[in-house]
Amino acid sequence: MILVFVESWNNQFKKASFEAVSYARKWADMAGCSVKAVVSSGASNPESLAQYGADSIATLDLAATGPGMAGQLSTMMDGVQGVVVAGTAVGKTLAPTLAALIDGALSTNTTSTPSSVGPVVVERGAFSSKGIETIALSEGMPIVSFVPNAIGIEEKAGAGAIESGSASGTDKVAVSEVSVASGKVALPEAEVVVSAGRGLKGPENWGMIEELAEVLGAATACSKPVSDIGWRPHSEHVGQTGIQVNPNLYIAIGISGAIQHLAGVSASKTIVAINTDPEAPFFKAADYGIVGDAFDVVPRLIEELRAFKAAN
Amino acid sequence: MNILVCISHVPDTTAKINFTADGSALDPAGVQFVINPYDEFGLTKALHIKEAQGATITVLNVGGPETEPTLRKALAIGADQAVRINATPTDAITVAKSIKNHIQANAYDLIICGQESIDYNGQQVPAMLAALLDVPMVNACVGLTIDGSTATAKAEIDGGHATYTANLPMVIGGKKGLVEEKDLRIPNMRGIMTARTKPLSVEEGLSGSNTAAKAFRKPAAKSAVKMVAPDQVNELVRLLHEESKSI
Numbered sequence: 001m002i003l004v005f006v007e008s009w010n011n012q013f014k015k016a017s018f019e020a021v022s023y024a025r026k027w028a029d030m031a032g033c034s035v036k037a038v039v040s041s042g043a044s045n046p047e048s049l050a051q052y053g054a055d056s057i058a059t060l061d062l063a064a065t066g067p068g069m070a071g072q073l074s075t076m077m078d079g080v081q082g083v084v085v086a087g088t089a090v091g092k093t094l095a096p097t098l099a100a101l102i103d104g105a106l107s108t109n110t111t112s113t114p115s116s117v118g119p120v121v122v123e124r125g126a127f128s129s130k131g132i133e134t135i136a137l138s139e140g141m142p143i144v145s146f147v148p149n150a151i152g153i154e155e156k157a158g159a160g161a162i163e164s165g166s167a168s169g170t171d172k173v174a175v176s177e178v179s180v181a182s183g184k185v186a187l188p189e190a191e192v193v194v195s196a197g198r199g200l201k202g203p204e205n206w207g208m209i210e211e212l213a214e215v216l217g218a219a220t221a222c223s224k225p226v227s228d229i230g231w232r233p234h235s236e237h238v239g240q241t242g243i244q245v246n247p248n249l250y251i252a253i254g255i256s257g258a259i260q261h262l263a264g265v266s267a268s269k270t271i272v273a274i275n276t277d278p279e280a281p282f283f284k285a286a287d288y289g290i291v292g293d294a295f296d297v298v299p300r301l302i303e304e305l306r307a308f309k310a311a312n
Numbered sequence: 313m314n315i316l317v318c319i320s321h322v323p324d325t326t327a328k329i330n331f332t333a334d335g336s337a338l339d340p341a342g343v344q345f346v347i348n349p350y351d352e353f354g355l356t357k358a359l360h361i362k363e364a365q366g367a368t369i370t371v372l373n374v375g376g377p378e379t380e381p382t383l384r385k386a387l388a389i390g391a392d393q394a395v396r397i398n399a400t401p402t403d404a405i406t407v408a409k410s411i412k413n414h415i416q417a418n419a420y421d422l423i424i425c426g427q428e429s430i431d432y433n434g435q436q437v438p439a440m441l442a443a444l445l446d447v448p449m450v451n452a453c454v455g456l457t458i459d460g461s462t463a464t465a466k467a468e469i470d471g472g473h474a475t476y477t478a479n480l481p482m483v484i485g486g487k488k489g490l491v492e493e494k495d496l497r498i499p500n501m502r503g504i505m506t507a508r509t510k511p512l513s514v515e516e517g518l519s520g521s522n523t524a525a526k527a528f529r530k531p532a533a534k535s536a537v538k539m540v541a542p543d544q545v546n547e548l549v550r551l552l553h554e555e556s557k558s559i
């Protein structure tokens with residue numbers, strides 16, 4: 001069977017978790033085996049995972065951190081042929097910890113489902129999206145951590161039997177504080193990202209960026225200098241040395257399009273660039289471009305999108 | 313306190329990436345290699361700890377002789393000694409096992425890695441290393457204070473932050489925030505001179521790999537951008553809805 005780790009936050013499944021189950025289903029169909037989902041015993045509606053292809057759903061008291069959860073999963077490997085984890089913050093520590101504990105073969109940053117299963121071969125982003133690597137998980141348990149949004153969610157019914165599991169987990173760190181902005185879309189999982197750069201002139205001008213993001217249900221991001229000067233938090237910095245994003249739509253406003261910025265955003269499916277400078281390099285990486293002043297174009301875009309939303 | 317800073321040797325961020333004609337590997341022609349940017353934050357953090365409370369800083373790379381200039385640069389920035397583990401870094405797990413062997417033979421209180429290497433973007437080595445050593449790890453670490461044998465580490469999590477406490481030794485996967493951009497140091501002449509005489513030892517590493525890179529290629533080129541006039545934003549909305557189906 002293919003084991004899939006299903007993450008929840010405040011007892012709700014994350015979008016990337018449904019995608020993880022869809023991924024596991026596709027892999028299991030190729031391998032001719034079943035899908036077992038591992039979820040926190042507190043998560044509401046575990047049976048909903050059957051819709052995406054889970055044949056069995058093991059509920060478990062999970063540890064608090066990725067490494068702790070990996071310790072638990074490492075004791076559940078009986079009959080498992082492969083493991084799927086979404087590349088969220090938790091997944092990014094869980095997957096490599098598990099790989100080390102069971103001496104498995106790990107592909108992170110994975111952007112495709114397996115093209116073959118003996119051994120498992122997948123594609124992954126390398127060199128900050130400047131390259132695509134085809135990798136074989138040749139020795140030991142194949143473990144795939146995929147980029148959220150890269151695969152998509154697909155409905156396909158699985159048997160959905162609920163089992164209660166047990167595996168003791170220990171965290172080696174103590175969690176002393178957690179603060180997560182509620183109601184904000186998390187950047188790595190976002191389907192739409194509205195991002196702005198130094199062309200915005202100052203932090204006081206981000207109101208229209210947040211408004212545009214709100215209309216689109218988007219996450220906000222920024223270029224590196226913008227977070228370096230402290231106009232926006234570090235956690236919004238995208239690019240080669242920041243967060244790498246993979247949304248359906250990336251809107252870049254007042255960002256020049258330096259190679260280091262593009263490295264973190266060029267995997268986006270559709271890119272819109274808005275810039276006063278017709279020679280801005282971003283236009284070479286974009287699908288749609290507007291040469292214009294952000295202070296004039298963005299308010300208009302907000303207005304048009306509101307009208308569009310009202311009509312659709 | 314003994315601090316180990318693990319450094320990967322990666323193409324400069326401005327490098328245009330090309331692969332060999334048969335697609336089997338990176339073509340290093342014309343590519344300049346640098347200290348992985350995430351590791352620069354880690355090295356600077358180690359220097360801050362050293363300056364505040366005293367420490368010996370060892371920098372380590374698993375790689376061939378070509379990475380020694382990168383280690384010398386770390387020495388010039390202020391590390392005390394360097395270790396090159398002689399092995400081709402084929403996959404993260406083998407790299408992590410080699411580093412683990414070195415750590416077990418040399419007691420370190422704190423192991424600072426970067427969150428990821430900007431070459432293969434693995435985000436694997438630090439968590440693997442912590443698992444192999446059976447010690448705590450904090451990834452995406454944007455703040456660290458050490459008090460005796462206890463560490464308090466602030467980390468980015470999806471949509472926010474978390475703060476963790478742990479006992480040393482531990483592994484950090486660090487990034488900007490650990491120190492600020494303005495704190496990063498460039499080697500000065502004196503640093504470069506002293507780096508020449510600082511110890512750089514070579515140890516043998518492991519070979520083998522659980523994964524095999526089969527091929528590399530570049531992503532397909534984008535088709536030409538479609539320009540929309542600034543007074544026709546409604547046309548952009550139409551294209552995003554009807555053509556690219558983004559909204």
Ligand SMILES: Cc1cc2nc3c(=O)[nH]c(=O)nc-3n(C[C@H](O)[C@H](O)[C@H](O)COP(=O)(O)OP(=O)(O)OC[C@H]3O[C@@H](n4cnc5c(N)ncnc54)[C@H](O)[C@@H]3O)c2cc1C
Nearest residue numbers: 197198199223224239240241254255256258260261276294
């Ligand atoms: C080691 C290293 C790593 C790096 N990593 C990253 C990274 O991860 N991410 C990243 O983003 N950068 C990174 N950079 C920095 C990168 O090289 C660029 O300097 C940076 O992306 C530029 O940011 P910007 O486009 O916001 O600013 P600028 O280059 O100053 O561009 C501002 C743009 O706004 C336009 N503009 C001005 N006014 C307006 C207006 N009213 N309306 C619309 N447009 C306007 C201008 O024409 C210009 O194109 C890195 C650099 C180095 C050396």
Ligand SMILES: Nc1ncnc2c1ncn2[C@@H]1O[C@H](COP(=O)(O)O)[C@@H](O)[C@H]1O
Nearest residue numbers: 318373374425426428429434435436437
């Ligand atoms: N070959 C290597 N030698 C030394 N340290 C490494 C090596 N590869 C990775 N690391 C460390 O592990 C971190 C994460 O790398 P990676 O898992 O490759 O993304 C890097 O920032 C380094 O600190």
